[in-house]
Amino acid sequence: MNYTLHQLVIFKKIAETQSVTKASEQLFLTQPAVSIQLKNFQDQFNLPLFEVVGRKLYITEFGSEIAKAASKILEEVEAINYKSSLFEGKLxxxxxxxxxxxxxxxxxxxxxxxxxxxxxxxxxxxxxxxxxxxxxxxxxxxxxxxxxxxxxxxxxxxxxxxKNKMFFVAGRDYHPHKKEASLKDLNKSLFIFREKGSATRLAMERYLFKHKIEIVRKMELTSNEAVKQAVIAGLGISIMPIIGMNEALKNGDLQIIKIKDLPLETxxxxxxxxxxxxxxxxxxxxxxxxxxxxxxxxxxxxxxxxxxxx
The missing domain is CATH 3.40.190.10 (Periplasmic binding protein-like II)
Known part of the structure:
Protein backbone atom coordinates (compact mmCIF):
# COMPACT_ATOMS: atom_id res chain seq x y z
CA MET A 1 0.00 0.00 0.00
CA ASN A 2 1.16 3.48 -0.83
CA TYR A 3 -1.48 5.88 0.48
CA THR A 4 -0.53 9.44 1.43
CA LEU A 5 -1.30 11.59 4.46
CA HIS A 6 -3.29 13.82 2.12
CA GLN A 7 -5.53 10.87 1.22
CA LEU A 8 -5.99 10.02 4.90
CA VAL A 9 -7.08 13.59 5.63
CA ILE A 10 -9.55 13.53 2.74
CA PHE A 11 -11.05 10.14 3.61
CA LYS A 12 -11.35 11.05 7.31
CA LYS A 13 -13.27 14.20 6.36
CA ILE A 14 -15.52 12.29 3.92
CA ALA A 15 -16.30 9.76 6.67
CA GLU A 16 -17.17 12.60 9.06
CA THR A 17 -19.40 14.48 6.61
CA GLN A 18 -20.76 11.49 4.65
CA SER A 19 -20.36 13.68 1.59
CA VAL A 20 -17.68 14.38 -1.03
CA THR A 21 -19.18 17.85 -1.60
CA LYS A 22 -19.13 18.83 2.09
CA ALA A 23 -15.64 17.39 2.53
CA SER A 24 -14.34 19.41 -0.41
CA GLU A 25 -15.90 22.60 0.99
CA GLN A 26 -14.45 22.10 4.46
CA LEU A 27 -11.01 21.22 3.09
CA PHE A 28 -11.08 24.11 0.59
CA LEU A 29 -10.51 21.72 -2.32
CA THR A 30 -12.41 21.21 -5.55
CA GLN A 31 -14.90 18.36 -5.67
CA PRO A 32 -13.11 16.63 -8.61
CA ALA A 33 -9.80 16.73 -6.69
CA VAL A 34 -11.43 15.09 -3.65
CA SER A 35 -13.14 12.47 -5.82
CA ILE A 36 -9.84 11.56 -7.52
CA GLN A 37 -8.05 11.15 -4.18
CA LEU A 38 -10.95 9.07 -2.83
CA LYS A 39 -10.73 6.74 -5.86
CA ASN A 40 -6.95 6.44 -5.54
CA PHE A 41 -7.31 5.62 -1.84
CA GLN A 42 -10.05 3.04 -2.49
CA ASP A 43 -7.94 1.33 -5.19
CA GLN A 44 -5.46 0.27 -2.49
CA PHE A 45 -8.04 -1.93 -0.70
CA ASN A 46 -9.82 -5.09 -1.78
CA LEU A 47 -12.88 -4.26 0.32
CA PRO A 48 -15.15 -1.24 -0.36
CA LEU A 49 -14.68 1.78 1.89
CA PHE A 50 -18.02 3.29 0.86
CA GLU A 51 -21.09 2.69 -1.24
CA VAL A 52 -23.42 5.03 -3.05
CA VAL A 53 -27.15 4.36 -2.70
CA GLY A 54 -29.26 6.64 -4.82
CA ARG A 55 -27.24 9.84 -4.70
CA LYS A 56 -26.07 9.45 -1.11
CA LEU A 57 -22.68 8.18 0.04
CA TYR A 58 -22.47 5.67 2.91
CA ILE A 59 -19.29 4.57 4.66
CA THR A 60 -19.07 0.78 5.03
CA GLU A 61 -18.17 -0.96 8.29
CA PHE A 62 -14.69 -1.57 6.88
CA GLY A 63 -14.49 2.08 5.83
CA SER A 64 -15.40 3.19 9.35
CA GLU A 65 -12.52 1.18 10.77
CA ILE A 66 -10.12 2.71 8.23
CA ALA A 67 -11.41 6.18 9.11
CA LYS A 68 -10.71 5.52 12.82
CA ALA A 69 -7.19 4.32 11.97
CA ALA A 70 -6.66 7.39 9.76
CA SER A 71 -7.68 9.63 12.65
CA LYS A 72 -5.14 7.98 14.97
CA ILE A 73 -2.37 8.24 12.35
CA LEU A 74 -3.08 11.93 11.75
CA GLU A 75 -3.07 12.59 15.52
CA GLU A 76 0.37 10.97 15.76
CA VAL A 77 1.61 13.05 12.83
CA GLU A 78 0.31 16.17 14.57
CA ALA A 79 2.13 15.10 17.75
CA ILE A 80 5.36 14.65 15.77
CA ASN A 81 5.01 18.15 14.33
CA TYR A 82 4.39 19.59 17.80
CA LYS A 83 7.39 17.78 19.28
CA SER A 84 9.60 18.92 16.44
CA SER A 85 8.53 22.52 16.99
CA LEU A 86 9.12 22.26 20.74
CA PHE A 87 12.67 20.99 20.20
CA GLU A 88 13.22 23.92 17.85
CA GLY A 89 12.11 26.26 20.62
CA LYS A 90 8.79 27.13 19.00
CA LEU A 91 5.46 27.36 20.81
CA LYS A 163 -16.81 48.05 26.24
CA ASN A 164 -19.93 46.35 24.91
CA LYS A 165 -22.62 48.91 24.03
CA MET A 166 -26.20 47.88 23.26
CA PHE A 167 -28.83 49.99 21.49
CA PHE A 168 -32.40 49.63 20.33
CA VAL A 169 -32.18 49.21 16.55
CA ALA A 170 -34.75 49.20 13.76
CA GLY A 171 -34.82 48.89 9.99
CA ARG A 172 -34.52 51.82 7.59
CA ASP A 173 -38.32 52.26 7.32
CA TYR A 174 -38.99 52.52 11.05
CA HIS A 175 -40.30 56.03 11.83
CA PRO A 176 -41.05 56.92 15.46
CA HIS A 177 -43.52 59.74 16.01
CA LYS A 178 -40.84 62.11 17.33
CA LYS A 179 -37.18 62.84 16.74
CA GLU A 180 -36.45 60.90 19.91
CA ALA A 181 -38.77 57.97 20.52
CA SER A 182 -40.71 57.65 23.76
CA LEU A 183 -41.15 54.38 25.57
CA LYS A 184 -44.83 54.34 24.50
CA ASP A 185 -43.74 54.39 20.85
CA LEU A 186 -42.33 50.91 21.36
CA ASN A 187 -45.43 49.25 22.79
CA LYS A 188 -46.93 48.12 19.47
CA SER A 189 -43.63 46.94 17.99
CA LEU A 190 -42.69 43.33 17.33
CA PHE A 191 -39.72 42.61 19.59
CA ILE A 192 -37.04 40.29 18.26
CA PHE A 193 -35.24 38.38 21.01
CA ARG A 194 -32.22 36.10 21.12
CA GLU A 195 -32.83 32.61 22.51
CA LYS A 196 -32.98 31.87 26.25
CA GLY A 197 -29.49 31.67 27.74
CA SER A 198 -28.24 34.64 25.74
CA ALA A 199 -26.74 37.58 27.65
CA THR A 200 -28.15 39.97 25.04
CA ARG A 201 -31.64 38.60 25.61
CA LEU A 202 -31.27 38.96 29.37
CA ALA A 203 -30.21 42.61 28.98
CA MET A 204 -33.18 43.29 26.68
CA GLU A 205 -35.67 41.61 29.04
CA ARG A 206 -34.35 43.62 32.00
CA TYR A 207 -34.67 46.88 30.07
CA LEU A 208 -38.25 46.16 28.94
CA PHE A 209 -39.27 45.06 32.46
CA LYS A 210 -37.65 48.08 34.13
CA HIS A 211 -39.48 50.51 31.83
CA LYS A 212 -42.78 48.57 31.85
CA ILE A 213 -42.82 48.22 28.09
CA GLU A 214 -45.68 45.99 26.96
CA ILE A 215 -44.67 43.04 24.78
CA VAL A 216 -47.64 42.35 22.51
CA ARG A 217 -45.74 40.49 19.78
CA LYS A 218 -42.33 38.87 19.82
CA MET A 219 -40.02 36.65 17.77
CA GLU A 220 -37.11 34.52 18.98
CA LEU A 221 -33.99 33.82 16.91
CA THR A 222 -30.84 31.88 17.78
CA SER A 223 -28.03 34.18 16.63
CA ASN A 224 -27.22 37.88 16.56
CA GLU A 225 -26.71 37.70 12.80
CA ALA A 226 -30.23 36.29 12.37
CA VAL A 227 -31.64 39.04 14.60
CA LYS A 228 -29.78 41.69 12.60
CA GLN A 229 -31.12 40.40 9.28
CA ALA A 230 -34.65 40.23 10.66
CA VAL A 231 -34.43 43.84 11.86
CA ILE A 232 -32.99 44.97 8.52
CA ALA A 233 -35.91 43.23 6.77
CA GLY A 234 -38.31 45.32 8.85
CA LEU A 235 -39.78 42.45 10.88
CA GLY A 236 -39.35 44.25 14.18
CA ILE A 237 -36.96 45.97 16.59
CA SER A 238 -34.36 44.66 19.03
CA ILE A 239 -31.70 45.62 21.53
CA MET A 240 -28.37 44.60 20.02
CA PRO A 241 -24.66 45.17 20.65
CA ILE A 242 -23.23 47.85 18.36
CA ILE A 243 -20.34 45.60 17.41
CA GLY A 244 -21.17 43.79 14.21
CA MET A 245 -23.64 46.46 13.05
CA ASN A 246 -21.21 49.12 11.86
CA GLU A 247 -21.64 48.55 8.11
CA ALA A 248 -25.43 48.18 8.33
CA LEU A 249 -25.63 51.50 10.21
CA LYS A 250 -23.34 53.24 7.73
CA ASN A 251 -25.41 51.94 4.81
CA GLY A 252 -28.65 53.01 6.43
CA ASP A 253 -29.98 49.45 6.57
CA LEU A 254 -30.26 49.87 10.34
CA GLN A 255 -30.96 52.88 12.50
CA ILE A 256 -30.50 53.42 16.21
CA ILE A 257 -33.66 54.36 18.09
CA LYS A 258 -32.70 57.18 20.47
CA ILE A 259 -34.51 56.45 23.68
CA LYS A 260 -34.25 56.71 27.45
CA ASP A 261 -31.44 54.93 29.35
CA LEU A 262 -29.65 53.62 26.27
CA PRO A 263 -27.08 52.53 25.36
CA LEU A 264 -26.73 49.74 27.88
CA GLU A 265 -23.06 49.19 28.68
CA THR A 266 -21.16 46.13 29.84
Missing amino acids: AGKLKIAIVSTAKYAMPYFLSGFVKKHSMVDVTMDVTNKMSVIGALENNECDFAMVSTIPKKLKIERIELM NWNLIWLKTKKLTNVAQAFQHYIIENKDEIIENEFKKYNNSTKY
Whole structure:
Protein backbone atom coordinates (compact mmCIF):
# COMPACT_ATOMS: atom_id res chain seq x y z
CA MET A 1 0.00 0.00 0.00
CA ASN A 2 1.16 3.48 -0.83
CA TYR A 3 -1.48 5.88 0.48
CA THR A 4 -0.53 9.44 1.43
CA LEU A 5 -1.30 11.59 4.46
CA HIS A 6 -3.29 13.82 2.12
CA GLN A 7 -5.53 10.87 1.22
CA LEU A 8 -5.99 10.02 4.90
CA VAL A 9 -7.08 13.59 5.63
CA ILE A 10 -9.55 13.53 2.74
CA PHE A 11 -11.05 10.14 3.61
CA LYS A 12 -11.35 11.05 7.31
CA LYS A 13 -13.27 14.20 6.36
CA ILE A 14 -15.52 12.29 3.92
CA ALA A 15 -16.30 9.76 6.67
CA GLU A 16 -17.17 12.60 9.06
CA THR A 17 -19.40 14.48 6.61
CA GLN A 18 -20.76 11.49 4.65
CA SER A 19 -20.36 13.68 1.59
CA VAL A 20 -17.68 14.38 -1.03
CA THR A 21 -19.18 17.85 -1.60
CA LYS A 22 -19.13 18.83 2.09
CA ALA A 23 -15.64 17.39 2.53
CA SER A 24 -14.34 19.41 -0.41
CA GLU A 25 -15.90 22.60 0.99
CA GLN A 26 -14.45 22.10 4.46
CA LEU A 27 -11.01 21.22 3.09
CA PHE A 28 -11.08 24.11 0.59
CA LEU A 29 -10.51 21.72 -2.32
CA THR A 30 -12.41 21.21 -5.55
CA GLN A 31 -14.90 18.36 -5.67
CA PRO A 32 -13.11 16.63 -8.61
CA ALA A 33 -9.80 16.73 -6.69
CA VAL A 34 -11.43 15.09 -3.65
CA SER A 35 -13.14 12.47 -5.82
CA ILE A 36 -9.84 11.56 -7.52
CA GLN A 37 -8.05 11.15 -4.18
CA LEU A 38 -10.95 9.07 -2.83
CA LYS A 39 -10.73 6.74 -5.86
CA ASN A 40 -6.95 6.44 -5.54
CA PHE A 41 -7.31 5.62 -1.84
CA GLN A 42 -10.05 3.04 -2.49
CA ASP A 43 -7.94 1.33 -5.19
CA GLN A 44 -5.46 0.27 -2.49
CA PHE A 45 -8.04 -1.93 -0.70
CA ASN A 46 -9.82 -5.09 -1.78
CA LEU A 47 -12.88 -4.26 0.32
CA PRO A 48 -15.15 -1.24 -0.36
CA LEU A 49 -14.68 1.78 1.89
CA PHE A 50 -18.02 3.29 0.86
CA GLU A 51 -21.09 2.69 -1.24
CA VAL A 52 -23.42 5.03 -3.05
CA VAL A 53 -27.15 4.36 -2.70
CA GLY A 54 -29.26 6.64 -4.82
CA ARG A 55 -27.24 9.84 -4.70
CA LYS A 56 -26.07 9.45 -1.11
CA LEU A 57 -22.68 8.18 0.04
CA TYR A 58 -22.47 5.67 2.91
CA ILE A 59 -19.29 4.57 4.66
CA THR A 60 -19.07 0.78 5.03
CA GLU A 61 -18.17 -0.96 8.29
CA PHE A 62 -14.69 -1.57 6.88
CA GLY A 63 -14.49 2.08 5.83
CA SER A 64 -15.40 3.19 9.35
CA GLU A 65 -12.52 1.18 10.77
CA ILE A 66 -10.12 2.71 8.23
CA ALA A 67 -11.41 6.18 9.11
CA LYS A 68 -10.71 5.52 12.82
CA ALA A 69 -7.19 4.32 11.97
CA ALA A 70 -6.66 7.39 9.76
CA SER A 71 -7.68 9.63 12.65
CA LYS A 72 -5.14 7.98 14.97
CA ILE A 73 -2.37 8.24 12.35
CA LEU A 74 -3.08 11.93 11.75
CA GLU A 75 -3.07 12.59 15.52
CA GLU A 76 0.37 10.97 15.76
CA VAL A 77 1.61 13.05 12.83
CA GLU A 78 0.31 16.17 14.57
CA ALA A 79 2.13 15.10 17.75
CA ILE A 80 5.36 14.65 15.77
CA ASN A 81 5.01 18.15 14.33
CA TYR A 82 4.39 19.59 17.80
CA LYS A 83 7.39 17.78 19.28
CA SER A 84 9.60 18.92 16.44
CA SER A 85 8.53 22.52 16.99
CA LEU A 86 9.12 22.26 20.74
CA PHE A 87 12.67 20.99 20.20
CA GLU A 88 13.22 23.92 17.85
CA GLY A 89 12.11 26.26 20.62
CA LYS A 90 8.79 27.13 19.00
CA LEU A 91 5.46 27.36 20.81
CA ALA A 92 3.23 24.44 19.75
CA GLY A 93 -0.07 22.98 20.89
CA LYS A 94 -3.77 23.71 21.04
CA LEU A 95 -5.74 26.68 22.33
CA LYS A 96 -9.45 26.22 23.04
CA ILE A 97 -11.72 29.23 23.42
CA ALA A 98 -15.49 29.40 23.94
CA ILE A 99 -17.20 32.67 23.09
CA VAL A 100 -20.72 34.08 23.09
CA SER A 101 -22.03 34.69 19.58
CA THR A 102 -21.59 38.47 19.56
CA ALA A 103 -17.92 38.04 20.51
CA LYS A 104 -17.26 36.50 17.09
CA TYR A 105 -16.97 40.08 15.84
CA ALA A 106 -14.18 40.80 18.33
CA MET A 107 -12.21 37.68 19.29
CA PRO A 108 -10.63 37.13 15.82
CA TYR A 109 -8.83 40.47 16.20
CA PHE A 110 -7.44 39.43 19.59
CA LEU A 111 -6.29 36.11 18.10
CA SER A 112 -4.88 37.27 14.77
CA GLY A 113 -1.46 38.52 15.83
CA PHE A 114 -0.93 35.60 18.23
CA VAL A 115 -1.75 32.98 15.57
CA LYS A 116 0.50 34.67 12.99
CA LYS A 117 3.36 34.74 15.48
CA HIS A 118 2.97 31.08 16.48
CA SER A 119 2.33 28.99 13.36
CA MET A 120 2.26 25.67 15.24
CA VAL A 121 -0.59 26.69 17.55
CA ASP A 122 -3.99 25.29 16.54
CA VAL A 123 -7.03 27.23 17.73
CA THR A 124 -10.51 25.84 18.35
CA MET A 125 -13.16 28.52 18.87
CA ASP A 126 -16.67 27.45 19.87
CA VAL A 127 -19.29 30.14 19.20
CA THR A 128 -22.50 29.67 21.20
CA ASN A 129 -24.71 31.34 23.83
CA LYS A 130 -23.73 32.42 27.33
CA MET A 131 -25.05 29.35 29.17
CA SER A 132 -23.17 26.96 26.88
CA VAL A 133 -19.98 29.02 27.15
CA ILE A 134 -20.12 28.95 30.95
CA GLY A 135 -20.85 25.21 30.82
CA ALA A 136 -17.77 24.63 28.65
CA LEU A 137 -15.64 26.62 31.08
CA GLU A 138 -17.03 24.82 34.13
CA ASN A 139 -16.50 21.39 32.52
CA ASN A 140 -12.90 22.22 31.59
CA GLU A 141 -13.70 21.97 27.86
CA CYS A 142 -11.88 25.21 27.03
CA ASP A 143 -8.92 27.27 28.20
CA PHE A 144 -10.64 30.66 28.02
CA ALA A 145 -14.06 32.16 27.48
CA MET A 146 -15.06 35.58 26.19
CA VAL A 147 -18.21 36.94 27.84
CA SER A 148 -19.80 40.25 28.76
CA THR A 149 -21.47 38.93 31.92
CA ILE A 150 -19.25 37.47 34.63
CA PRO A 151 -20.59 34.16 36.02
CA LYS A 152 -21.28 34.54 39.75
CA LYS A 153 -21.08 30.86 40.68
CA LEU A 154 -17.59 30.22 39.31
CA LYS A 155 -14.27 31.33 40.75
CA ILE A 156 -12.60 32.92 37.77
CA GLU A 157 -9.73 35.17 36.77
CA ARG A 158 -10.30 37.75 34.07
CA ILE A 159 -8.77 40.31 31.76
CA GLU A 160 -11.09 43.20 30.93
CA LEU A 161 -11.02 43.80 27.20
CA MET A 162 -13.41 46.43 25.83
CA LYS A 163 -16.81 48.05 26.24
CA ASN A 164 -19.93 46.35 24.91
CA LYS A 165 -22.62 48.91 24.03
CA MET A 166 -26.20 47.88 23.26
CA PHE A 167 -28.83 49.99 21.49
CA PHE A 168 -32.40 49.63 20.33
CA VAL A 169 -32.18 49.21 16.55
CA ALA A 170 -34.75 49.20 13.76
CA GLY A 171 -34.82 48.89 9.99
CA ARG A 172 -34.52 51.82 7.59
CA ASP A 173 -38.32 52.26 7.32
CA TYR A 174 -38.99 52.52 11.05
CA HIS A 175 -40.30 56.03 11.83
CA PRO A 176 -41.05 56.92 15.46
CA HIS A 177 -43.52 59.74 16.01
CA LYS A 178 -40.84 62.11 17.33
CA LYS A 179 -37.18 62.84 16.74
CA GLU A 180 -36.45 60.90 19.91
CA ALA A 181 -38.77 57.97 20.52
CA SER A 182 -40.71 57.65 23.76
CA LEU A 183 -41.15 54.38 25.57
CA LYS A 184 -44.83 54.34 24.50
CA ASP A 185 -43.74 54.39 20.85
CA LEU A 186 -42.33 50.91 21.36
CA ASN A 187 -45.43 49.25 22.79
CA LYS A 188 -46.93 48.12 19.47
CA SER A 189 -43.63 46.94 17.99
CA LEU A 190 -42.69 43.33 17.33
CA PHE A 191 -39.72 42.61 19.59
CA ILE A 192 -37.04 40.29 18.26
CA PHE A 193 -35.24 38.38 21.01
CA ARG A 194 -32.22 36.10 21.12
CA GLU A 195 -32.83 32.61 22.51
CA LYS A 196 -32.98 31.87 26.25
CA GLY A 197 -29.49 31.67 27.74
CA SER A 198 -28.24 34.64 25.74
CA ALA A 199 -26.74 37.58 27.65
CA THR A 200 -28.15 39.97 25.04
CA ARG A 201 -31.64 38.60 25.61
CA LEU A 202 -31.27 38.96 29.37
CA ALA A 203 -30.21 42.61 28.98
CA MET A 204 -33.18 43.29 26.68
CA GLU A 205 -35.67 41.61 29.04
CA ARG A 206 -34.35 43.62 32.00
CA TYR A 207 -34.67 46.88 30.07
CA LEU A 208 -38.25 46.16 28.94
CA PHE A 209 -39.27 45.06 32.46
CA LYS A 210 -37.65 48.08 34.13
CA HIS A 211 -39.48 50.51 31.83
CA LYS A 212 -42.78 48.57 31.85
CA ILE A 213 -42.82 48.22 28.09
CA GLU A 214 -45.68 45.99 26.96
CA ILE A 215 -44.67 43.04 24.78
CA VAL A 216 -47.64 42.35 22.51
CA ARG A 217 -45.74 40.49 19.78
CA LYS A 218 -42.33 38.87 19.82
CA MET A 219 -40.02 36.65 17.77
CA GLU A 220 -37.11 34.52 18.98
CA LEU A 221 -33.99 33.82 16.91
CA THR A 222 -30.84 31.88 17.78
CA SER A 223 -28.03 34.18 16.63
CA ASN A 224 -27.22 37.88 16.56
CA GLU A 225 -26.71 37.70 12.80
CA ALA A 226 -30.23 36.29 12.37
CA VAL A 227 -31.64 39.04 14.60
CA LYS A 228 -29.78 41.69 12.60
CA GLN A 229 -31.12 40.40 9.28
CA ALA A 230 -34.65 40.23 10.66
CA VAL A 231 -34.43 43.84 11.86
CA ILE A 232 -32.99 44.97 8.52
CA ALA A 233 -35.91 43.23 6.77
CA GLY A 234 -38.31 45.32 8.85
CA LEU A 235 -39.78 42.45 10.88
CA GLY A 236 -39.35 44.25 14.18
CA ILE A 237 -36.96 45.97 16.59
CA SER A 238 -34.36 44.66 19.03
CA ILE A 239 -31.70 45.62 21.53
CA MET A 240 -28.37 44.60 20.02
CA PRO A 241 -24.66 45.17 20.65
CA ILE A 242 -23.23 47.85 18.36
CA ILE A 243 -20.34 45.60 17.41
CA GLY A 244 -21.17 43.79 14.21
CA MET A 245 -23.64 46.46 13.05
CA ASN A 246 -21.21 49.12 11.86
CA GLU A 247 -21.64 48.55 8.11
CA ALA A 248 -25.43 48.18 8.33
CA LEU A 249 -25.63 51.50 10.21
CA LYS A 250 -23.34 53.24 7.73
CA ASN A 251 -25.41 51.94 4.81
CA GLY A 252 -28.65 53.01 6.43
CA ASP A 253 -29.98 49.45 6.57
CA LEU A 254 -30.26 49.87 10.34
CA GLN A 255 -30.96 52.88 12.50
CA ILE A 256 -30.50 53.42 16.21
CA ILE A 257 -33.66 54.36 18.09
CA LYS A 258 -32.70 57.18 20.47
CA ILE A 259 -34.51 56.45 23.68
CA LYS A 260 -34.25 56.71 27.45
CA ASP A 261 -31.44 54.93 29.35
CA LEU A 262 -29.65 53.62 26.27
CA PRO A 263 -27.08 52.53 25.36
CA LEU A 264 -26.73 49.74 27.88
CA GLU A 265 -23.06 49.19 28.68
CA THR A 266 -21.16 46.13 29.84
CA ASN A 267 -17.56 45.01 29.33
CA TRP A 268 -16.13 42.16 27.32
CA ASN A 269 -13.88 39.94 29.43
CA LEU A 270 -11.50 37.10 28.75
CA ILE A 271 -12.07 34.70 31.65
CA TRP A 272 -10.67 31.39 32.88
CA LEU A 273 -11.14 29.21 35.95
CA LYS A 274 -8.99 30.22 38.91
CA THR A 275 -8.12 26.55 39.47
CA LYS A 276 -7.25 25.95 35.80
CA LYS A 277 -3.64 24.86 35.17
CA LEU A 278 -2.96 26.74 31.96
CA THR A 279 -0.87 25.06 29.26
CA ASN A 280 2.20 26.77 27.83
CA VAL A 281 0.10 27.85 24.85
CA ALA A 282 -2.66 29.23 27.09
CA GLN A 283 -0.12 31.11 29.22
CA ALA A 284 1.47 32.58 26.11
CA PHE A 285 -1.93 33.77 24.86
CA GLN A 286 -2.74 35.24 28.27
CA HIS A 287 0.51 37.24 28.22
CA TYR A 288 -0.07 38.28 24.60
CA ILE A 289 -3.51 39.70 25.49
CA ILE A 290 -2.20 41.58 28.52
CA GLU A 291 0.61 43.15 26.48
CA ASN A 292 -1.34 43.92 23.30
CA LYS A 293 -5.02 44.43 24.19
CA ASP A 294 -4.87 48.22 24.43
CA GLU A 295 -3.26 48.54 21.00
CA ILE A 296 -5.75 46.08 19.45
CA ILE A 297 -8.72 47.93 20.94
CA GLU A 298 -7.38 51.29 19.77
CA ASN A 299 -6.68 50.07 16.22
CA GLU A 300 -9.71 47.86 15.63
CA PHE A 301 -12.53 49.03 17.88
CA LYS A 302 -12.21 52.78 18.31
CA LYS A 303 -15.18 53.28 15.95
CA TYR A 304 -17.47 51.38 18.34
CA ASN A 305 -16.49 53.59 21.25
CA ASN A 306 -17.64 56.55 19.15
CA SER A 307 -20.92 54.88 18.27
CA THR A 308 -23.11 57.74 19.57
CA LYS A 309 -22.62 59.47 16.21
CA TYR A 310 -25.24 57.22 14.57
